[in-house]
Amino acid sequence: MVRVRKQFRDLASPEAAHETIDSLALDPDTETVSLADSRGRVLAERIDAEMDVPGFDRASMDGFAVRARDTFGADEMDPIELELAGAVHAGSEPDVEVEPGTAVEISTGAVMPPGADAVVIVERVEERDGSIAVYKAVAPGDSVMPAGTDIAAGARALGPGTRITPREIGLLSALGVDEVPVRGKPRVGIVSTGDELVRPGESLRPEAGQIYDVNSYTIAAGVEEAGGVPELYPHAGDDYDEMERLLRRAADECDLVLSSGSTSASAVDVIYRVVEERGELLMHGVAVKPGKPMLVGTLGEGSAYIGLPGYPVSALTIFRAFVAPKIRDAAGLPESRTATIEGSMAVRERYAEGRMRLMPVGLVADDEGELLVYPVDKGSGATTSLVEADGIVEVPPDVSYLAEGETVEVQLFSADVRPPAVLGVGEDDPALSRLLDRVPSTRYLAVGSREGRRRLRDGVPDVAVVAGDTDPDEVGVELGGWTREWGLVVPDGNPANVTGLSDLVDADLRFVNRDTNSGLRTALASALGDLADERGSTRHELVEAIEGFDRTTKAFESPARAVLTGRADIGLGLRTSAESLGLDFVSLGDQPVRVFAAPERMEKPGVGALRAALESTADVIDGLSGYHTRPRE
Amino acid sequence: MVRVRKQFRDLASPEAAHETIDSLALDPDTETVSLADSRGRVLAERIDAEMDVPGFDRASMDGFAVRARDTFGADEMDPIELELAGAVHAGSEPDVEVEPGTAVEISTGAVMPPGADAVVIVERVEERDGSIAVYKAVAPGDSVMPAGTDIAAGARALGPGTRITPREIGLLSALGVDEVPVRGKPRVGIVSTGDELVRPGESLRPEAGQIYDVNSYTIAAGVEEAGGVPELYPHAGDDYDEMERLLRRAADECDLVLSSGSTSASAVDVIYRVVEERGELLMHGVAVKPGKPMLVGTLGEGSAYIGLPGYPVSALTIFRAFVAPKIRDAAGLPESRTATIEGSMAVRERYAEGRMRLMPVGLVADDEGELLVYPVDKGSGATTSLVEADGIVEVPPDVSYLAEGETVEVQLFSADVRPPAVLGVGEDDPALSRLLDRVPSTRYLAVGSREGRRRLRDGVPDVAVVAGDTDPDEVGVELGGWTREWGLVVPDGNPANVTGLSDLVDADLRFVNRDTNSGLRTALASALGDLADERGSTRHELVEAIEGFDRTTKAFESPARAVLTGRADIGLGLRTSAESLGLDFVSLGDQPVRVFAAPERMEKPGVGALRAALESTADVIDGLSGYHTRPRE
Structure with a gap:
């Protein structure tokens, strides 16, 4: 029977939400x-x-089982001789009794033979022919471990x-x-509700707006970690009758059913219908960011229902804060001691929405190993922030900002989560990917060179990777680097016969650019500036002539892939990307890619490991077209 | 191929042992x-x-997909009307193109239809018949999440x-x-080598000196926790040919083979033979307590061998200190942050053997939650100390003592190990067992009333349970208690017709006593004193007349069980034990059993929970013959 505590207000307080969830019965057999x-x-x-x-009186030393009384008076000067009557070994039943005046050889762990009440250790005995001389008296119980000891x-x-x-x-x-x-472990059903969701491993039709289902497996893993047994139900897609059947089945088979926010109103309707027909809606909406749309209810006898938000980090946040404790409690498992740690805010963070915020944060250790905490994923919904967010900080409704250096408590997403050995930010680059593989436990945020420089100055990351010319003194301590050849990626065979930057401006070609934080974009801008000077024009005029100059992409290979799939005629990129995708390439030059460390983090072991890995730059760039090592400055 | 570093000295240093083990190749695929x-x-x-x-340009809000250019100039005063050309929903492929002057209804997550480059959110639009009025201009990219973002x-x-x-x-x-x-996870074979060992679940012949195999499953669980896959090989008993076959099979199938100390020299010989024939013995003996007999070697290509000590706590200690780190390393798993914690010594501990000591310790929290550390299992080999020992403290060879209050680092036996909520010591009693069931996470050491009083005074445990009269002021704060009826347990039907204490002294009966720490023993001694006074004799004379007065046992039910199995004619015990085993009972009186807390630990939550549980003493003793509640003093 599901006991309930009804909590109905427009938005429940987080405390009320905890109470409502606590009231759900989730007791496995x-x-x-x-x-x-x-x-x-x-x-x-x-x-x-x-x-x-032990289940028997056991010899605790190698020696001879005797009647202690027989040894009384024995000493080095005046040994007592006992007749040797047999032997008992560990794991066998004694077939001999110790009569007065006799002894039985015995090994450690063996059963004391009847009659014997002590063991004379082998070092206190001289073995003779058919007898032993005992050189030391023993008391009853000596070197014997009685049964049940x-x-x-x-x-x-x-x-x-x-x-x-x-x-x-x-x-x-x-x-x-x-x-x-x-x-028993509580059984937790996970029902996937978005029309557009496809399970990993199945084929995806992006042209039909399909995306892989992120939350089902994430939450399943969280359930398992909390001590529950996750049960993933098949995805019903946009078949709402099937979805309703699945929900009912999950309610019958599980102690708790979870779903995560769907963009489809019809799917939400189905959930409401099943909750209301079979059970009761106890709560809709909690005054907490994220998680406002959280639903809590029952699905009839013996099953509860909680609806989580849809964004991956939000779903994991609400799961961590409200659902995992309930599962752990039902499983009888205390929260891991490591699941909550303290750190200090790396930056000042403002917040003033009047409701509790569960703020996703990343962690980085400073040079002394102290943990710094910084906010991530400010509602972006990005899946990538999943691996940037190490846990959450609960910010009460009446707190309007957290000061830099303020101590905060971080509820980790998993007791296994650790701060990275190195936190890097900056340009994305294929050689860098390989370099990072050589340094265990790195976290790298490909935010581009400009944003990377900015963040390093702000004091959060350990290193920044900058592509293009930059004043080293303004960034940090240079650890090493390489050069890469950049230019224009065009289809195989170069059908538009592009020979240089002029063609990008003059020919009628669809271009794909990189974003303004990218070092490639900066290099392009600089080259366009030179071309404008040559032509006596302005950069702005040239840019205006390029179709798609504002079509920006996030990663080094993206423009090349757009060219490969025909979405563009020409893209900004690297020689190595063009070659690896079988495209042609028009070189516009080489640019340095350099790794800079924050001076105060130079002593961090992870930074040392990265520096050491940079000694092997030649290996790192091996096979990458257009790459060269360059001397350290 | 197993790479090796040979380390041969009489006793290797712990550092050399770590190096030798590090040199073993254990790299799973x-x-x-x-x-x-x-x-x-x-x-x-x-x-x-x-x-x-996402794999497509995705609407990030509900609204209308448009050509941004078509909306330029729109505002509240001067809306722009666009023809409605269709709709696109999440998870479906657009079947419509956005021509100039048209708009397409779109839901969050849906694919942007061809031609559109922005979304006007639904709140900025007025829907009309077949068209929409746009009240706000949008820029290209507004409310659109481009592919790959x-x-x-x-x-x-x-x-x-x-x-x-x-x-x-x-x-x-x-x-x-x-x-x-x-x-991959390293595969670790566990070979059980004692002749006398029997696997749990199999039937045991104690009369043949058999005991259950403790180390195989313990170490298997440790292997699993460290990230390896344990493989338990069948137990060969004293069939040495079979044991040799098993060792060879384990070497072929596993990356590492472990065995734990055998009391049988023949078993050790088999191990030596297999190691020497197929591989190489790299180390025998380490200057560390325990673990002196530790063996390290290879078993031919691809497998390593480590021999652990035989005592359970010693085996787990050496496994924790030397083997688990190697397995974790091979599995690529870092040590859990919780696996090492700091505490301060609860007592002074001397040690001066000139070699490193891996000291098993227990943990207890003081009233402020600070961890106190105390030594346990000083080489006793007792299995019970397994659950008393929370981890080990490494004491370097040149340290002769650890001072009370000194900070030490404890390597926990498992990251899941926690200090108990309450640490109790003292008398054993069936009502107490039930009481403790009501307090989560208690640890209770049945050391007897006398030893319990002593330990409470020494400042380690939270509570002591004392049976018999005692001066409360000398013990601690009384939390509650009950009385129990004690006396003599005799066979069913009372064949010797025992009626009181006189018969114990005068009749020719084999007696089983409790140990001198037991409150039952104290009560018996006091009753014998009274009888001696009556008879004008001395207690010593009466005791001398009792056969088996020195046959002591460890638990409240043990003497009764000895009577049940015919090993004794009369035993010291409780009415409830006699009745539950179907024996007769001759009452000698009632004695109080009281729970005392250390005054400075009264605020500990666990002590509070125990005190609360004592409010229900009537439930706790319900059904126990001869038990009564007694008013709190």
Whole structure:
């Protein structure tokens, strides 16, 4: 039975949302797993020892089992001789009794033979023919571990709620427990609701507006991490009857059903209908950014429903803040100690919307290993910000800004999340991709050379990569670099017979440019300036003559790909891109690509690793057309 | 090929042992897993985007796709009318083109139809019959997310070595990647070598000296936690030919083979033989306590061998310190941030053996949540210390003691290990077991009333449980308690017709006692004192007359079980034990069992939870014969 607490207001407070979600019943049944599969699970009930460990009086040293009384008075000067009556080894049953005046050879771990009450260790004995001479008296119990010494039958071994780690598995092994009663994992169904969504691995028709479903697998992984069992339901596309059937099936099979925001009103209608017909809508909307459209309800007996926002970072944020704690709680798993860490704001961040903000943030360590926290993904909805966002900072409604240096608590998206060894920003470049592969745990944001320079100055990243001429002193400490050949990418065979920049201006060709942060764009602008000077014209006039000068793209290969697919006749790019895509290339020059570090981060191990990797620039650029190493300055 | 660094000295230094183990090649091949199974794995190679995300120019708002130029000049006063030419929805291909003077209805996420270069949002438009009035001019690109804005084809998405958490799964989903190249997990074979060992789940013959195999499953769980794949080989018992075959098979199938110390010299001989015939012995013995007998070698091409000590805590200690880091490294997984924590020594600890000590320690939080660290399992080999030991402290050879309050670094046995909410010590009692079930995350060490009082005074535990009369002021703050009926447990039907303590002294009966720390033993001693006074004798004389007075056992039910199995005629115990085992009982009185807290720990939440649980003492003792609640003092 699902217990409910109804919370209806236009926008519920975050506290009320937590309470409503807490009120959902999500208690999986106890299950039994094999010992080998019990790691990470939570014990459902107390385990008492059902047997003594060891189950017999055990010799704790190699030596001779004796009646202690027989050895009384023995010493170095006056040994006592005992007749040797046999031997007992570990793992075998004694077939001999220790009568007065006799001894039995015994190995560590063996069962004490009847009659014996002590062991004389082998070092205190001289072996003779058929007898032993004991050089030291022993007391009853010496070198004997009585049955039940380790664990006695009836004793409490482990309590309910114990998290099973290797050591608990050890204790359970000792007790011979091979079937372990553990708390069940809550079953969480994930229903995918966008018409345009396609599952990874299936073929995509971008021309029909299809995109891959990001949230289903992301949330499934989050459910698993929180200790639940995710169940991905097939995607119903725009078949709303099928979607309704799937929702009903998920409600029957799962303890909790999740979906994430759909752009389709019809899909939302289906969800509302199923929630209202079978269960109850408990909450629509929470006064928190993001997550305003969050839905909470029941889907009849035994199943709850939570609707998450659609943007990937927002979905993960709301999942992390509201849903994962509930799943963990149902699974009996405490939150990982690493899931929350402290850091200080790297920049000042304003916010004043009067409702709580769950601010996605990235982390970077400074030179002393202290964590700096910076905001990312300000509502852009970009999937790439998923890997830039390490966690969230809860900003209360009455806080209007966070000061630079202010200490904040970061709820990590995953206990496994770590700050990168190096945080880099700047130009994108194929040689750079290879270089970064050689430095473990780097994070690189391809924001372009201009924005990269700006961010390095603002003090967040460790390094910036700048393509084109720049004043090194204005950027940072140069760690190394290379040159690359840039120019115009044209179709194979150069059908328009482009020979230089003049043709870009004069011929009637559809052009694709890069964005203004790109070092390639800067180089083009500079070359157009030179051409304008030559022609006695202005750069503006030349630019106006180029069709598509404002068609900008995000990555170094994008214009070339536009040429490849016929979307453009000519694109700004690199010789290496043209060659790798089988296109022709008209060179306009070489430009340096240089890696600069923030001076105060030079001692960071990751920066050192990057610097070391730059020693092998020749390897890094090997096979890239138009690339050259250049001496460090 | 296994690369080796030979280290031969009588006892290798710990540093040399690390180096030797580092030199073992343990590099699993890359494998491919499905996206859904990739969480927690490590990316084997760089993932570049092979497509633009989104793969099309996408409307980012609900509205109307237009040619921006057509809207120039539109404002509130002077709207521009455009003919409505159709509609495009998310997930479908546009079947209409935007000609000059026309507009097409479009929903968020839909493909921009040919001809359109901007979206006028729905709020800026008045819909008319077959046309729209645009009240605001838009610029080209307004409310449009161009193809590749999120991720551009050719861009670096994730680097090799990236740990895959939910957010990386999100990015991979966006790129349509459903098969993920990840680093393989090293395969670790576990060979069990003691003659006397039996696998949990199999039947045990204690009379033949058999015990359950503790280390195999413990180490297997540790291997799994470190990112390896454990492979448990069948137990060969004392069949050495079979054991040799298993070792060879393990060497062929695994990257690393582990065994843990055997008490059997023959088993060790088999290991030596296989290592020497197929590979090379690189190290025998390390100057570290425990772990002196550690073996390191190779087992021919492609497999390494490490022999661990036999005591469970020692095996886990050496595994944690030397083997787990190697497995993690091979798996590409960094050590969890939580795997090492700081605390301060709760007691002074001496040590002066001139070699490094890996000291097993327990953790307890003080009232302010600061971690206190105390040594456990001083070489006892007890399995129970497995769950008392939270991790290890490395004590360098030249340190002769650790001072109370000194800060130490604890390497936890598992990142999931946490200090208990309450650490209790003292008497064992069936009602106490039930009480503890009601307080999450308790750790209780049944060391007896006397030792419990002593430890509470020494400042380590939070609470002590004392059975029998005691001066509360000398112990701590009383939280609550009950009384229990104690006496003599005799066989069903009371064949020797025992009626009181006199019979224990006078009749010729084999007795089983409890240890001197037990509150039951204290009660018995006191009753014997009274009897001696009555008889004008001494307690010593009475004790001398009891056969087996020195046969002590560890748990409250142990003497009763000895009576049940005929190993004794009479035992010290509780009415409830006698009744639950179907035995007879001769009452000698009631004794209080009381829970005392250290005054300075009264504010600990766990102590509060225990105190709250004690409010329900009546429930706790319900059904236990001879138990009564008693008023709190």
